[in-house]
Amino acid sequence: MEVRRKDIHNSDIPLVCQACEARHGGVCGVLTAEQLTELNKHSTRHRLESGTEVIGQGETVVHYSNIMRGVVKLTKVMADGRQQIVGLQFAPDFLGRPFIEESAITAEAATDSEVCNFPRNVLDRLVKKTPELEHKLHRQALKELDEARDWMLTLGRKTAQEKVASFLYLIAVHIDPESVDMSTFDLPLSRADIADFLGLTIETVSRQFTKLRKENVIRIENNRHLTVPDMDRLMRYAGND
Structure with missing residues (x-):
């Protein structure tokens, strides 16, 4: 049976979410107690050894992830097998692109890591119902774009x-x-x-x-x-x- 406790705002938040290191800094920080409870019902935590693939380029996206601990490297692979590391993600980053069915990158644990996975359809539904969550994901996407531009400067100049x-x-x-x-x-x-x-x-x-x-x-x-x-x-x- 799921154990819950009241937080300081008298909200019924699952205990596992209250103890989550990434909740306040990640996408879950904008969800209500009711939405966190719904998401928690479908979420699963996984510990990944270094080198474990989270998702492969071209694979169908069935779930998204919050990075709880560790570093995930993102790579792009060319048709002839050549590949390039195009980014790194850290806790509490959100891993995935809402409403996109096929992954454009390969994500692999660069270190021993821990992620919290939840089904794509569950989060996509929450995004449609929660403007704050949509804005949070939008802000992360813009942040990643700015970082990518800064990294282009690093690599080019x-x-x-x-x-x-x-x-x-x-x-x-x-x-x-x-x-x-x-x-x-x-x-x-x-x-x-x-x-x-x-x-x-x-x-x-x-x-x-x-x-x-x-x-x-x-x-x-x-x-x-x-x-x-x-x-x-x-x-x-x-x-x-």
Whole structure:
């Protein structure tokens, strides 16, 4: 039997939703208690190991997801098999495009992750009935568009050093939304994936990591764990001053 409790506004919100780390920052934050209860009846949580495919390019979309924890990488595949990482999504991002039946990208867990899935038809129905939810999804789509334009600038005009520093700043700011300390984090991508994302060679990425480490912009442990002593300095190396 589902356990519920009253929140401070006397709303019947499912306990699992009240305890959800992503609810207030994600799309669920604009839903009423009644709508959250309806969505909760159909939702399922899944823990995904790194490398697990969430959905493949060209597949029929049967559910959407809220990212609860971890990083999801988005890739596009060409007809000849070549592929490009075109984006990263973090908690509490919404994964999917309402009212679109076929996925235009492949989404794969870049790290061990957790997602909350709900059927496409259930959320599409809520979108039609809830202007706030429609606006929230619209705002996220515009945010992703702005970020994509900024990333086009990074890829098209920045130096190799600025590209790598920009990537590190992106990860530091987004990888753990619950943490107040952005200075320490684990890289969610391999050197090969970072090179793919930045349009560089693996050798160039490795050289830039070494240079940033020698100049004490970053500290690296176990090849994946990073510490940034001065975030403003990293921003300057990223060309964002």
